[in-house]
Amino acid sequence: MIETLISSKTRIKLLMKFFINSKTTSYLRGLQQEFGESSNAIRVELNRLEEAGMLRSETVGNKKMFRANDQHPLFSEIHNILLKQIGVDRVVEQVIERLGNVERVYLIGDFSKGIDSTIIDLLIIGSIDRGYLLGLVEKAEKVVNRKIRYLLYEAEEFSESMLDRFTPEPLLLYFNKMEPN
Numbered sequence: 001m002i003e004t005l006i007s008s009k010t011r012i013k014l015l016m017k018f019f020i021n022s023k024t025t026s027y028l029r030g031l032q033q034e035f036g037e038s039s040n041a042i043r044v045e046l047n048r049l050e051e052a053g054m055l056r057s058e059t060v061g062n063k064k065m066f067r068a069n070d071q072h073p074l075f076s077e078i079h080n081i082l083l084k085q086i087g088v089d090r091v092v093e094q095v096i097e098r099l100g101n102v103e104r105v106y107l108i109g110d111f112s113k114g115i116d117s118t119i120i121d122l123l124i125i126g127s128i129d130r131g132y133l134l135g136l137v138e139k140a141e142k143v144v145n146r147k148i149r150y151l152l153y154e155a156e157e158f159s160e161s162m163l164d165r166f167t168p169e170p171l172l173l174y175f176n177k178m179e180p181n
Contacts (some may be wrong), residue, residue: 017114087144100127106170
């Protein structure tokens with residue numbers, strides 16, 4: 001879908017890398033190794049995105065580190081388009097919203113690092129029927145054409161310190177506003 005709008009595969013990879021989880025950072029050589037592309041093609045796209053104000057950079061040691069500019073006026077729209085591209089919006093719609101007492105859901109794994117994958121990894125916190133979840137996941141996998149893996153914790157057995165296990169910081173996808181803060 002997005003390939004029809006953006007012809008540069010390198011630009012799509014960079015948008016996925018930085019705009020799915022805005023806390024993701026990387027540098028040119030790291031991106032070259034991750035993407036398996038020439039550093040020149042990546043550098044050109046990084047410069048274009050930085051000139052457009054979509055990426056920010058800072059020098060750390062001898063590396064120029066890039067990250068998404070979450071203050072850019074189009075950040076939210078690009079983020080949402082990419083979530084639709086990978087099918088997370090449909091997973092939330094088809095699975096999470098039908099489960100009942102869901103407190104939080106985090107995107108973890110490759111997608112939280114901005115790496116396109118055939119597997120969507122989720123961390124789900126709440127009191128839900130596990131059998132019902134399994135059936136919904138199977139249906140959602142057919143819709144998004146990706147496998148869905150999940151970790152499930154009851155609210156009382158989950159602590160915020162457990163999030164430190166997932167790097168970079170996991171992306172909060174859903175919060176049940178019915179629950180008191």
